[in-house]
Amino acid sequence: MPTNIPPEAQAKWEEYSKAKTPEEKLQKLKEFYSLIPKHKGTEKMEKFIKRRMSELREQIKKHKLNKKTKGPSLMVEKRGAAQLVLIGYTNSGRSTILSALTNARVGISPNPFSTLRPVEGMMEFRGAQIQVVEVPPIIPKAQGGPTNLSVTLAGNADVLGIVLDSLDNPTWRFEELVKFIESKGILLERPRGKVRIKRSKAAPTIIIINKGRIIDGNEKDIKGILHFYGIERAWIEIEGYVTLDDIEEAVFGEKKYKPFIIFLTKVDLLNDKASIENLKNKIGGKALAIVTHPDGIPSRDELGDIILKELGLIRIFTKSKNEKYPSEKAVILPHGSTVIDLAKAIHKSFSERFRYAKVWARRLPYSPMKVGPDFILENMDTVEIVVR
Ligand SMILES: Nc1nc2c(ncn2[C@@H]2O[C@H](COP(=O)(O)OP(=O)(O)OP(=O)(O)O)[C@@H](O)[C@H]2O)c(=O)[nH]1
Ligand SMILES: [Mg+2]
Known part of the structure; x- marks a missing residue:
């Protein structure tokens, strides 16, 4: 929980929150930074401010670059599973x-x-x-360039x-x-919990959807932190185990x-x-x-x-009634998916007209086995869906 923040810094933070352009935000953040005391208790905040500042600098640079060149995009569109x-x-x-x-x-x-x-x-x-x-x-020390x-x-x-x-x-x-x-906000260690802050004018106030546990505080503390940062309307979603530090981190942007x-x-x-x-x-x-x-x-x-x-994904091979062998292309589903999830993934009509399924898998006592909609699939199962 942030402590000992002088009122002028708090006011500056509010100005930062309200700033619209990255340039303006960066300026306010710099001023805010100069106003906060630097000690052990504010280390985390300092780190985030620095990161946020470098993100803002990056945004500003990219924006300028985009204006200048209209070359092919360097982003890569996702394909495949x-x-x-x-x-x-x-x-x-x-x-x-x-x-x-x-x-x-x-x-x-x-x-x-x-x-x-x-x-x-x-x-x-x-x-x-x-x-x-x-x-x-x-290039670890690089400022910008292809590293960014x-x-x-x-x-x-x-x-x-x-x-x-x-x-x-x-x-x-x-x-x-x-x-x-x-240091660039990409986490390589699986976090114990997750905090998502969705600011929205549609939220009547701060609504906490707590599906996990707050280790070192309660919902009142969370509201205190958000209030400090000028967040009055937002949905806060908590999963797994989180600390108040995690909440504060989430204010500065979710770590990925x-x-x-x-x-x-x-x-x-x-x-x-x-x-x-x-x-x-x-x-x-x-x-x-x-x-x-x-x-x-x-x-x-x-x-x-x-x-x-x-990634918690499984490959399922499907077979149609008249084919001897399953299709060569797999359906990729989240781990724990059921037969009816598979039917939905193939086509809506499949799930609506679902009767039962036949599953071929090594773990079963015999194959194919006739199963109902809630049967849980595993990686590499072969399935034939029988419809009305
Ligand atoms: N002997 C051997 N040479 C390797 C191995 N892996 C890569 N090389 C060689 O190391 C050099 C660099 O490999 P690249 O695959 O071009 O490396 P890169 O990471 O793509 O490098 P840049 O794109 O230039 O940053 C090449 O000469 C490769 O042939 C390996 O396992 N064994
Ligand atoms: Mg290369």
Whole structure:
């Protein structure tokens, strides 16, 4: 909970909240920053203000750039069941992985900074497609340039593929990269809870929809924090375990959690394999580290499965009555989906005319088994829906 904020700073914060343009917001925020005392209790706030300021600077710059050039967009439109963004330092082997997983045409080169624009390709595996995007290399100290674009694209990804060169201090590099990405508001550790603040004039007051637990306070404390920041009308949604700090963070913008996979490259050139174990110990159970070398990138099937699992998605194969084999294309559904969810996903009429389904799966005592609408599906099940 913010303490010891002088009234003139509070007033400045209100001015900031009301400011319309990014330029104006940045100016007010700078003034606010100069007015708050700096000590342990305000550390969090300081961090957020700095982040918000850099976001605003970024917005202003982009806006100017857009005005000047009307070239092709550097954003990548999402396709397929999920998007994997390959992020890392220059020469780490991002293009090598992209071209191993997809048919994308990309330049692989021992020279640094070969990929300065996003390149995308489709990774096809049994029944599904995952879009793989290589983004320009990260330069941690960079102010702007392709690094910012990469951070934006990473923030938009479903999964991050962190590419690390095993010859270049991978554990240290990993930590540096994580710190950098997190400073940009992308969280790599699964949060225990989630806070979403939706400001709206339509909200009569502050409405808290609490589906979780507030560890170190109560709803009155939350209202106090929001009131402090001049938020009087909003819906606050809480899931899982959250702290009052999390609420304060959410005022400054929701942090985006991204699951990630590590690709450790060039192990064929590595003499001492200890650094691989070192890295694996460091990341613990947080992510999967995949060791790759020029002809040893994991199969698309394996990797696709890992990614879908990480995202809580399953692949279901459907069969129609007159076909002997299921369709080659899978239906991608959230984990825990039922037969009727599948029917809805295929077509509305399927769910309306649903009678029963036949399921083929190894876990069943026999296949096909006749099941009702609430039967819970699992990854790789084959289903035939029988309608009226
Ligand atoms: N021996 C070996 N060489 C690799 C491996 N992975 C990548 N390389 C080489 O490392 C160099 C850089 O690889 P790229 O895939 O171009 O790296 P990048 O991350 O895309 O680099 P930029 O786009 O230039 O930032 C190339 O010469 C690759 O052939 C590997 O596992 N083993
Ligand atoms: Mg490249």
